[in-house]
Amino acid sequence: MSMKYMPHMEQLDHSMMDELLAEVNAVDFTAFTEHDVRHALDQEYLSFSDFAALLSPAALPMLEIIAQKAQVETRKRFGNTICLFTPLYIANHCANHCIYCGFNCHNDIQRGQLTFDEIEREFRAIAETGLKDILILTGEHRAKSSVEYIAEACRLARKFFTSVGIEVYPMNSDEYALLHEAGVDFVSVYQETYNPETYDVKHLAGPKKVFPYRFYSQERALMGGMRGVGFGALLGLDDFRKDAYATGLHAFYIQKKYPSAEISFSCPRLRPIVNDASINPRDVHEPQLLQVMCAYRLLMPYAGVNISTRERDVFRDNVIKICATRISAGVKTGVGGHEEEEKGDAQFVISDERSVDDVVDAINARGLQAAMTDYVFV
Amino acid sequence: MKNEIKKDLLTLGSHTFSSRFILGSGKYSLDLINAAVEEAGAQIITLALRRANVGGLANILDYIPKGVTLLPNTSGARTAEEAVRIARLARECGCGDFVKIEVIHDAKYLLPDNYETTKATEVLAKEGFVVLPYMYPDLNAARDMVNAGAAAIMPLGAPIGTNKGLVTKEFIKILIDEIDLPIIVDAGIGKPSQACEAMEMGVDAIMANTAIATAGDIPAMAKAFRMAIEAGRGAYNSGLGRVLDRGAAASSPLTGFLTDSGE
Numbered sequence: 001m002s003m004k005y006m007p008h009m010e011q012l013d014h015s016m017m018d019e020l021l022a023e024v025n026a027v028d029f030t031a032f033t034e035h036d037v038r039h040a041l042d043q044e045y046l047s048f049s050d051f052a053a054l055l056s057p058a059a060l061p062m063l064e065i066i067a068q069k070a071q072v073e074t075r076k077r078f079g080n081t082i083c084l085f086t087p088l089y090i091a092n093h094c095a096n097h098c099i100y101c102g103f104n105c106h107n108d109i110q111r112g113q114l115t116f117d118e119i120e121r122e123f124r125a126i127a128e129t130g131l132k133d134i135l136i137l138t139g140e141h142r143a144k145s146s147v148e149y150i151a152e153a154c155r156l157a158r159k160f161f162t163s164v165g166i167e168v169y170p171m172n173s174d175e176y177a178l179l180h181e182a183g184v185d186f187v188s189v190y191q192e193t194y195n196p197e198t199y200d201v202k203h204l205a206g207p208k209k210v211f212p213y214r215f216y217s218q219e220r221a222l223m224g225g226m227r228g229v230g231f232g233a234l235l236g237l238d239d240f241r242k243d244a245y246a247t248g249l250h251a252f253y254i255q256k257k258y259p260s261a262e263i264s265f266s267c268p269r270l271r272p273i274v275n276d277a278s279i280n281p282r283d284v285h286e287p288q289l290l291q292v293m294c295a296y297r298l299l300m301p302y303a304g305v306n307i308s309t310r311e312r313d314v315f316r317d318n319v320i321k322i323c324a325t326r327i328s329a330g331v332k333t334g335v336g337g338h339e340e341e342e343k344g345d346a347q348f349v350i351s352d353e354r355s356v357d358d359v360v361d362a363i364n365a366r367g368l369q370a371a372m373t374d375y376v377f378v
Numbered sequence: 379m380k381n382e383i384k385k386d387l388l389t390l391g392s393h394t395f396s397s398r399f400i401l402g403s404g405k406y407s408l409d410l411i412n413a414a415v416e417e418a419g420a421q422i423i424t425l426a427l428r429r430a431n432v433g434g435l436a437n438i439l440d441y442i443p444k445g446v447t448l449l450p451n452t453s454g455a456r457t458a459e460e461a462v463r464i465a466r467l468a469r470e471c472g473c474g475d476f477v478k479i480e481v482i483h484d485a486k487y488l489l490p491d492n493y494e495t496t497k498a499t500e501v502l503a504k505e506g507f508v509v510l511p512y513m514y515p516d517l518n519a520a521r522d523m524v525n526a527g528a529a530a531i532m533p534l535g536a537p538i539g540t541n542k543g544l545v546t547k548e549f550i551k552i553l554i555d556e557i558d559l560p561i562i563v564d565a566g567i568g569k570p571s572q573a574c575e576a577m578e579m580g581v582d583a584i585m586a587n588t589a590i591a592t593a594g595d596i597p598a599m600a601k602a603f604r605m606a607i608e609a610g611r612g613a614y615n616s617g618l619g620r621v622l623d624r625g626a627a628a629s630s631p632l633t634g635f636l637t638d639s640g641e
Contacts, residue, residue, distance in 0.1 A: 076539045079404060079591040081429075227456075260456050260483035302486055376428040376467065378460040 008142075009213045010172040010220060016253050017215050023048065024194055024246045032056035041069050046299050051248055054295040055241045063291055070294040070323040073301040080368045083304075083326040084359065085133035087167070088122055089335045090114045090153050092344040094139030096206030098192070100237065100270055102347045103139040105206065112335040112344030113144060119153050125339035127160040129330055129356040132372040134161045135188070140169035140208060147175045151182040158183035163375040165230075169207070170217040176224025185377060188230030188266065189217035194246030198238040218254050228262030229254065230306070235292065236270035236281035244292040248299045255300065264304035264326070265296045271310050271348040286315055290322070297323040309333075309350040316352055317362050329359035386615060388560060388583050390476070391508035391529040393447070397421040398577070399607045400449065400562065401600065402587020403442065404429055410596045411441045418600035421446060424478060424585065426453040427468045439472075449476045449510065456483040458497035465502050477502060478510045478532065478564075488538045492519035496526050503527025512564050515549035520557050531557055532585065534565040535576065539588045541568025544576055554580045570606030577610025578618060
């Protein structure tokens, strides 16, 4: 893994990362028994060991009772509300060579970037579906998708949406502050894998290679004034239990250091990409994925859990009853595509192409309440 | 007094209410709000401005029955300044002059910040709001909020959403004794029996949301809460009988030997 920062990268003290990696190294998931899982389920607040027990193979046969407890906790904190959002990719240029990602710089795909007029038209089309929560995405290309370009897109987004989040490349705290000024309050950066060796072989080139810079993104975002930060490991890249464990600890440490931070988890599994249909989440099947989501819920009952269109409709419609609190709808993973032809190819292939109305109906049909907004920008 | 029915009203600022049950509107289906309000007999309903989807689908304001007083809250505020901004926004949106101040910068336990809450109370009371501060039950902070112009004090019974009941009971009793404004227990009330207990103690009103929103039958639970709150209030007004800690009272008093003329 590369620890060597590139010249533009802001560097924070490494003690949190060192502590986390040591914790993750020390955990042995085979050591847990049914008794440990039951003990974890009896706790109001989980220890890291309880959290590990819930992620262990011993917990899988107990998924039903884990899900039931997760449901109780979710309803206590969030009531019956399920929030909707949609992602908009405004560019797919990328300087990284991540071997599992459709946007990687060596993948022969159509590249594109929306102009501000096109972005505004996309926003308008999305807003007409009733959505109020938008997630703006780019690839990692500081030259083609500059901070100022992203900031301008976010300023436009504020005209149409109450909540603006970004899932773009990691930045310095002053750049996050600039984006916060532009109306952004939520930043998601996924570490993909917390195993430094695996990280190194999955990310062959580009700024993303600098593991610690990515690791400290959430902290820099909060230093820049953001309200909330999202965490996630790309399940299937490495030992998913260790990666899920590390993701939970990462969020926990950040929450402890920044008590007002709103925490959310995303739980992406590997998906096939353009030019490589063979990519798959390996041993992370739906039961394992649900196990991870429930473990996040029980470790941090107050954290948001997102469910994306990487998963099929049946799975999505059921996990909102159990632990997920925010669901995407009307999704396109190419560049643009809501109003006009897609200008660039997609990052990955989606599994649920339903419209916003269809997803709202699915939520309501389950006795839950679809909410377009749960946030006020102040 | 014989044929006169004594009215037992809750006074908040210059407004009076016969219901002592403040109902939350978040966390459950909008379609059920009407039935819940009716069964609860509620005259005040809270509203998180961050949920008020102004101009979008399913605007929560459209679902709130006419004649019910809106109590917008500043949920989402982390500082006094943010609470003030949200309160002003609520008034601009036509939510009226009531505001429940919530200032929370702890995303884990969701405990209110009394200091920031007091600051926001002062600003908003001066601007003519009927200010109901949600607070951690601390007597000194409550006095500060009274001085800052609060219309009532809303101490938490337990952390929001936990349904744990009156875990701060002893401290709420102190507020009841010392604070002249209405005391409204907000947060933590999980069961009608807990609401009843609080009312028996002398609390002026109950605010509940999660306990109703997560019930199997929301309107039926709203009704159960109403009955419990009315029962508790009735008991308080009647003057509760003595409850002895242990044993019985001696029928021969210990001080029976004393006489006025003895010496």
